[in-house]
Amino acid sequence: MEHEQKPSVSKLPFFTAEVTQEEYPYRIPPRPQNPRQLEIDDLERVTRFKKLYGGCVCDALFLNGIVNTILDHGLRPLREHDVIAGRCLPIKWHSLAPEIHLTEEEKRRRAEQWEREGSPQKRMHASVFPGSVLVFDTGGDMQAAQFGEMSCTLAKSRGCVGIVNDGMTRDSKYILRITDFPYFSRGTTPNAYGGWRVIDVNVPIYIRGHLTHYVMVCPGDFIFGDDDGLQIIPKDYVDEVLLKAEEIFEFEEKEREMIRNGMPIDEVYKMFGDL
Numbered sequence: 001m002e003h004e005q006k007p008s009v010s011k012l013p014f015f016t017a018e019v020t021q022e023e024y025p026y027r028i029p030p031r032p033q034n035p036r037q038l039e040i041d042d043l044e045r046v047t048r049f050k051k052l053y054g055g056c057v058c059d060a061l062f063l064n065g066i067v068n069t070i071l072d073h074g075l076r077p078l079r080e081h082d083v084i085a086g087r088c089l090p091i092k093w094h095s096l097a098p099e100i101h102l103t104e105e106e107k108r109r110r111a112e113q114w115e116r117e118g119s120p121q122k123r124m125h126a127s128v129f130p131g132s133v134l135v136f137d138t139g140g141d142m143q144a145a146q147f148g149e150m151s152c153t154l155a156k157s158r159g160c161v162g163i164v165n166d167g168m169t170r171d172s173k174y175i176l177r178i179t180d181f182p183y184f185s186r187g188t189t190p191n192a193y194g195g196w197r198v199i200d201v202n203v204p205i206y207i208r209g210h211l212t213h214y215v216m217v218c219p220g221d222f223i224f225g226d227d228d229g230l231q232i233i234p235k236d237y238v239d240e241v242l243l244k245a246e247e248i249f250e251f252e253e254k255e256r257e258m259i260r261n262g263m264p265i266d267e268v269y270k271m272f273g274d275l
Contacts, residue, residue: 013247013251014247014251019063024062025062028062028065028067029063029064029065031066031237032064032065032237035064035236035237035239035240036243038239038242038243041130041131042087042129042132045085045087045239046086046131048242049085049222049242051249052224052245052246053083053226053228054224054225054227054229054231055228056245056248056252057231057245058070059245059248060242060245061231061233061241064240066234066241067211068212069209069215069233070209070215070229070230071164071166071208071209071210071215071229071230071231071232072166072207072209072210073210074186075164075166075184075185075186075207075225075229075230076185076186077184077225077227078172078175078176078182078183078185078188079182080227081226081227082183082184082226083224084133084161084184084226085133085161085162085222085224086132086222087129087131087133087220087222088217088218088219088220088221088223089127089128089129089133089134089135089160089201089202089219090135090137090204090205090218091134091136091137091198091202091205092137092139092199092200092203093137093141093146093197093198094138094139094141094199095138095141095194095195096195096196096197097195120197120198120199120200121151121197121198123198123201124198125151125154125155127202128155128158128159129158129159130161131159132159132160132161133163133164134155134162134163134165135205135217135223136163136165136167137205137206137207137217138165138167138168141167142167142168142186142187143168143191143194144168144189144191144192144193144194144195144196145167145168145169145170145171145188145189145190145191146168146169146196147163147167148170148192149175150171152175153178156178156181161182162182162184163181163183164184164207164223164230165183165185165186166207166208167185167186168185168186168187168188168189169183169188170188170189170190170191182225184225203219204216204218205217210229215232216232217232218234219235220235221235222238
């Protein structure tokens with residue numbers, strides 16, 4: 001009686017015992033029970049992630065059992081080849097019909113509340129922290145620009161390291177003059193009118209996904225993006241994914257150099273398997 005042949009052991013050192021190279025990407029490994037945590041701050045995480053690229057981050061997510069966190073590819077950087085990385089500060093926006101239904105008394109009470117607590121947009125900017133990325137769920141509103149250069153300037157002054165706006169943007173000429181401030185958006189328009197407002201700050205939101213209808217973005221999650229797209233890294237696995245991605249990156253740097261230097265094709269596939 002013939003025995004079922006088991007998949008061979010991976011040739012790649014960063015593949016774990018839970019999944020072989022041949023099974024990738026058809027079998028999802030379990031998530032680590034005790035993910036590693038680094039004693040570093042978010043600004044160092046930003047620096048380390050920005051040395052990587054989308055492919056190795058995606059592979060690191062998969063090898064940690066994390067899938068379906070790629071955002072819709074309609075979100076593109078204003079500046080080609082920008083890399084974004086940082087701690088998510090999710091913001092819920094929504095379109096707003098003209099407030100003709102509000103009575104003068106309701107308008108007065110709201111003005112008093114905003115005087116005490118700050119407007120929703122002010123609370124958003126007050127929530128920014130070093131290493132944060134503002135991530136906007138606009139409810140699909142594309143008729144007006146929700147964010148522009150003055151808001152970017154204020155956000156960066158408080159430590160924000162980039163913007164992901166699932167809506168529209170204006171003042172792109174001046175945003176592009178801000179150094180080291182990647183901005184991903186669905187498009188640009190000069191129009192800022194028509195009704196929209198921040199609804200809530202630092203709450204779970206939905207952003208349209210690539211492989212799923214929506215991807216949930218929660219406070220504390222991490223985001224990474226480059227020319228290949230944007231990916232969400234769940235907050236409990238940020239450092240584990242970072243360490244695994246660095247391991248993959250280091251291995252592929254050596255692999256790339258060997259191939260570049262004329263490694264025979266038989267040796268390439270003997271050593272690395274399918275590329």
